[in-house]
Amino acid sequence: MPLLSPPEPHSLNDLAELLGAEVIGDGDFTVTAVAHPVFAQHRETLALAMDKGSHALLDRTHAGAAIVAHGTEFDSERFAGGLAIEGRSRVALSLLSRLFSPPLHHVPGLHPSAVVDPSAKVRDGASVGPLCVIGPEARVGPGAVLLSQVTVAAGAEVGAGSILHPGVRIGEKCSLGERCILHHNVSIGADGFGFVTAEEGSIERALRTGEVTAFNFDILRIDSLGNAIVGDNVEIGAGSCVDRGTLGPTRIGDGTKIDNLVQIGHNATVGENVLIAGNSGVAGSAKIGDRAVIGGMAGIADHKTVGDDAIVAAKAGVARNIEPKGIYAGFPARPIKQQRSLEMDQMRIGRALRRLRDLTERVDRLEQGAGGGSEEPEGGE
Amino acid sequence: MPLLSPPEPHSLNDLAELLGAEVIGDGDFTVTAVAHPVFAQHRETLALAMDKGSHALLDRTHAGAAIVAHGTEFDSERFAGGLAIEGRSRVALSLLSRLFSPPLHHVPGLHPSAVVDPSAKVRDGASVGPLCVIGPEARVGPGAVLLSQVTVAAGAEVGAGSILHPGVRIGEKCSLGERCILHHNVSIGADGFGFVTAEEGSIERALRTGEVTAFNFDILRIDSLGNAIVGDNVEIGAGSCVDRGTLGPTRIGDGTKIDNLVQIGHNATVGENVLIAGNSGVAGSAKIGDRAVIGGMAGIADHKTVGDDAIVAAKAGVARNIEPKGIYAGFPARPIKQQRSLEMDQMRIGRALRRLRDLTERVDRLEQGAGGGSEEPEGGE
C-alpha cells in the first residue's frame, strides 16, 4: 500500500450531481484529481477551466475531462467528457477541491515519541503525532489531529476534529473548538502586552499635554490571568498569534478565518465568520463584529470597535469605531468614498497651486489697474 | 495533589497593605483569585471594578469581594468586604495580577526527552522541559524555565530565572539575560538580511540616478559573524525575531518589552525600558533610545536613530532620525503636531478647490468688467 494514497475516483455523473452541473460526453468517465489545465499530470484528471484564463489553456492540458462555464466552447474531440456549470465557479472550486483533497498523512493514536502527561485526556480516534507535548489535564477531542511537534499546554483543550499543524502552540487553559485548522507555528495564549508605569508614564503625559515630560524608568508587568477561547470551525494561518486576556478571555468566534502572520491582542473579541487577511493586527481590547472583513496589513487600534459586516480595506489603520456595514480605508481610516475622494483631491493639489499662483498674478494686475499702485509685489509673499 | 493548584488565599487586610488601599467591611475575608466582575467563578474572588465599565457590572458578579475606586459606590449587602484605592488603578491591577497569577506548569530538572549536549551547563534549579534541545557548550542559568520544544543552540546562554515558552529558538552564541520572558516561537539570532551585488546594484543605481539601469543578476551573501545579546528583564512576544549582527552584536537593552510579530534587524541597538508594540519592524543598524515607545505596525528604517524617550505613533514610518522626546507620526514620520495639522489640511482640500474655482470666476468677471476683453477664458486652463 502506498503511504500517500491518491484520492478516490469519481465519475463525471457523480460530480455533476454534486455541483448541479450538466454532463458533456461520457458521464461514466472517472477522474481521481482536479487541476489547473497546465498542471494536470494524467488523463484521469478534471481540468478546471471555468474562467477565461484557464479556458484558453485547455489545448495544452493532459487532463481527460474539463469543467467549463455553461455556454463556453468545449472540445469534444480532445476530452472524454466534461461538465458545464452555471453560476459561481469558486463555489464549484470549493466543492471539488474538498472532494479531491488528499487526507493529510497521520497515524491514529499516540505516537511513541509524543510526551503526553498521564493526567491528559486524549479521546479515541485522536491522533497525537511525533514529538508533540500534551500537558497535565489537557484534553484532546475525538478525531483531532496533532500532526507533529505541537504543544497543548496544561489544562488546555482541543476540540473534536481539529487539525493542528506542526509547531502549533496552545497555551495553558486555552481552548480550541471543533473542526478548527491551525497552521504551522500558530500561537494561542501567549501573554498579553500589558504594562504600566508606577507614576504617570511618557505616553499618558504626552496624551494629556502634547509633550514628553514623564519618563518610563520603571515598567510594571500586568500578568495575564485570562485565557484565549477559539470557537468552532476557525482557521488560523501560519505564524499568527492570539494572546490571552488579562482578566477574562480573548475570543475568536465560530467560523472565523484568519490568514498568516496576524496578531490578535489581549482581551480582543473577534466575532463569528470574520475574515482577516495576512500581516494584520487587532490590538488589545478591540472588538470585531460578526462577518466583518479586515484586509491585509490593516491595523485596528486598541479598544476600538469594528461593527458587524463592516469592511476594512487593506493597509487601513482604524483609529475610531466603525459602524456596522461601514466600508473604511486609509490611515486614519475613513469611509471609503471619503478616502477615495480625498485621494483624488490630493492628486489635484499640484495643479491647484499653479492656478492659485496665476490667479494671484491676475489679481495683482487688476489691483494695479484699479488703484495704480504696486504695494504688494508677488515676490513679497 | 491537583496538578494545577490554585493560588494561595490572601485576606483583604493583607491586600490593603500591599496596595495602600482602604478596607471596607470584613478585612479577614480571604480570596484566592482576582477577576473581572463577570468572569468571577466563585465567592472567594476579588472582583476588579476600579473603572466605570466594570463597576457597573458588580451586580452581576459571583465574587464575594470587590476593589473599587475611592469614593465610588460599594454594595455592603452583596459583598463580604472590599477595598477602595486612590490613584492608579492599573498599578493595583499589576500588583494583584502578579500576586494571583498561577505559576506555569513545569517540572524541575532535565526532562528525559530533552536532548542536552554533555558539554552544556544547566545550573541547579533550572527546568529543561520535554523535547528541548540544548547544544554543546550552551549555558542555562539557575531557575531558568524552558517549557518545551525550546532550542538553545551551541554556545548560547540563558540567564537565571528566564522563562522560554514552547518553540523559542536561541541561535548559536547568542545570550539572554536574567528574568526574561520569551513567548511562543520567538527567534533570537537568525542571520541578518545582508546582501551585496558584485557591481553596483539596482537600488544603489536608482538612489544615485533615479532610474533602474543596473540589475541584480548576482547577489552575494554577507554572513553574520556577530550575535544577539538580550539584556535582563526583557519580554519578547510570540513570533518576534531579533537577528544577529554582522560583525558585532544586535542588542536589546534591560527592561525592554517587545510585543508579538516584531522584527528587529541585524546590528540594531534597542535601548533600555523600550516598549515596541506588535507587527512593528526595526530595520538593520537602527538605534532606538532608552525608554522610547514604538506603536504598532510602525517601521524604523535602517541606520536611523530614535532618541531617548521619543514616541513613534502606530503605523508610522520613520525615515529620518528622531530627536530625544520627539513625538512622531505618519509616513514619512513627522512631529505629531505637524502631521495632525497636515491631516486637517488634507480634509480642507476639496473645499479649497471649490473656492478656487469660484474665485477664478469672480476674477474673470472683474477682468471683463475692468478691461472689457475676454482674453483668458476659463476653458483655456
Place this chain on the structure above:
Amino acid sequence: MPLLSPPEPHSLNDLAELLGAEVIGDGDFTVTAVAHPVFAQHRETLALAMDKGSHALLDRTHAGAAIVAHGTEFDSERFAGGLAIEGRSRVALSLLSRLFSPPLHHVPGLHPSAVVDPSAKVRDGASVGPLCVIGPEARVGPGAVLLSQVTVAAGAEVGAGSILHPGVRIGEKCSLGERCILHHNVSIGADGFGFVTAEEGSIERALRTGEVTAFNFDILRIDSLGNAIVGDNVEIGAGSCVDRGTLGPTRIGDGTKIDNLVQIGHNATVGENVLIAGNSGVAGSAKIGDRAVIGGMAGIADHKTVGDDAIVAAKAGVARNIEPKGIYAGFPARPIKQQRSLEMDQMRIGRALRRLRDLTERVDRLEQGAGGGSEEPEGGE
C-alpha cells in the same frame, strides 16, 4: 577537541589574493577572525575598517591587522600588517564574512531522537538533527543540514546542501531546492487563505454597488491542492511563510532572498534574485518579476504584477501592476517621482489655504471698488 572549533587561520597574503587587495606590512601575519574594530577579541583578528566610522575606531582595537580603503591612513606601528582595497567594501565584507564564518554546529547522519519514516530517503552526508520529523516518502538531499526540531512532511523534498534552522516546517509535497537557507520557524506550504460564500458575499457586493447589502453567513473553504516550490540558493528569514497554491504551485525563484516575517500568499510567483525585506506581504496570485526589490512592510495586492527589476519602496502598498524597472512608493503606490512630488505638494497645502483666503479678501475689495456693492460677503461662503 573543542566542540566549537575556531575558523582556520589565513595569511594576509592569501586574503589579498582573494580580495584583489594590496598587502601592507607583514603579509605572512595570519588571522583567524574578522571583526568590527571594537569587537575584535584577540590579536589574530583582521579589523574591518573600510568605512569612515570603523576606521576612526582603529586606535581602540585589539586586532593585529586591519583592512582599510585604499588611500586611507594606516598605523604601521600598531598593526603587524594590513590590507588596502579599492572598490566595493561590502563585496570584500561578503568574501571575508563567508571565509571566516564558523560552521554551524551539527552532527552528520540521523540523530537518534529524530523521527524518520522508514520510507523517507535521507541521502548520504545529510544531517538530520535532534527531534526532527521526516515524513513518509520525504527526501533530504546530500549535505543538507536539518539542525533540530525541523519538520519535513510526507512527500516533501529538501535539496542538496540546504540548511534548515530549528523549527522550520516544510509541508506535504512541497519542495526546496539546493543550497537554500531557511531560518527559525519558517513555514513552507501552509494552506492558502481561500474562501468563498455560497451566494454573493459582502466584498463582492460592495465592489459592485459600493455598499454592504450581502452578508457572509456561510463561508466555504477552498482546499489547497497545489504545493510550494522553492528554487535553489533561496534564503528565507525567520518566521516567514510561503503558502501552497490552490491548483498549482506557489513558486519562489532561484537566488531569491526573503527577510523575516514575510508572507507569500497562495499561487504567488516570485521570480529569481528577488529581494524582499521584512514584515512585507505578497498576496495571493501576485507575480513578482526577476530581480525586483520589495522594501520592508510593503504589501503587494492579490493578482497584481511587479515587473522585472522594479523597486517597491518600504511601506508601499501596490494596488496596480508595476512595469519592469518601475520605482514605486506610497499607498496607493505611485511612481516614486510622482509620490515625492505629491508629498511636497501636501506640505504646501497650509500655506496655499492662507494665500487663498488673502486672495479672496483682495477680490472682495476689488469687487467693492469696481461695483460698489457687497453682494457676496466673506462670511457667506
